[in-house]
Amino acid sequence: MTTLIQAEIPDQLAEQAQRLVERGWAPNVESIVTESLRRYLESHQESLTEQFLRDDVEWGIKGDD
Numbered sequence: 001m002t003t004l005i006q007a008e009i010p011d012q013l014a015e016q017a018q019r020l021v022e023r024g025w026a027p028n029v030e031s032i033v034t035e036s037l038r039r040y041l042e043s044h045q046e047s048l049t050e051q052f053l054r055d056d057v058e059w060g061i062k063g064d065d
Contacts (some may be wrong), residue, residue: 007033014029017029017032017033020032
């Protein structure tokens with residue numbers, strides 16, 4: 001299953017991605033975007049989890065209902 005996402009990116013990034021494709025480093029720009037998003041999410045997962053835990057603890061202490 002896949003989801004279509006439309007995004008605006010700076011021209012310079014689009015050009016760099018296209019050059020990587022032309023040089024054979026990636027099959028297409030979509031694969032670069034997918035891999036970039038995967039790496040970003042993996043690298044930020046720990047900090048997101050930590051923030052969710054902090055928010056839960058703060059809510060438990062303060063009881064902001």
